[in-house]
Amino acid sequence: MKSASPALDDIDRLILATLQDEGRITNVELARRAGLTAPPCLRRVRALEDSGAIKSYHARLDERTLGYGITVFAMVSLKSQAEDDLRAFEERIATLPLVRECHMLNGEIDFILKIVARDLQHFQDFLTSSLTTLPNVESVKTSLTIRTAKALPGVPVDMAE
Known part of the structure; x- marks a missing residue:
C-alpha cells in the first residue's frame, strides 16, 4: 500500500539518493555506504518500493546513439x-x-x-x-x-x- 508521504530518516534518504544516481549499485555496496549490513538494507529498499518512494528502475539511454538527433x-x-x-x-x-x-x-x-x-x-x-x-x-x-x-x-x- 502506497502512503502519501513516507517518513524518511537519514539512511532512507541516503539510499534514495544513491539509487537515483546509481541504479545498478549492488545491495552489498549500498549497505556499506549506508552503514548497514546487506539484509536490513534490502528490507529498507523493499519498504521504500512498497511505500511508493521508489517508483521503478530504468536505464537512461542516449538518444543520439539510438538515432534520435x-x-x-x-x-x-x-x-x-x-x-x-x-x-x-x-x-x-x-x-x-x-x-x-x-x-x-x-x-x-x-x-x-x-x-x-x-x-x-x-x-x-x-x-x-x-x-x-x-x-x-x-x-x-x-x-x-x-x-x-x-x-x-x-x-x-x-x-x-
Missing part, C-alpha cells in the same frame, strides 16, 4: 478544456512513442510535450500526421532544442529535514 518541445492548446477532452488527449498522447513527456499546464497553453525524432523531417512528419490532426487540438507551437545544459532525472533528495 533532435528534441522538440511542443506547446499544445486545445479547443475544449472539459475534463473528458483533457483525458482523451492524454490517452491519445500516451500511445505516441516519440512523445517522451506530457505535462498539463496552467495558463494559455494546455500541455507541453517533450518529443524526440531522428531528424527535422521525421519530426515534421510526426507533427503533421500525428499531433496536429488529433481531435480537439487548436494549435501547436514548437521549439527545437539547441543544446541541453542540464537534464537530471528524479528529484532532489534532502539529506536533512
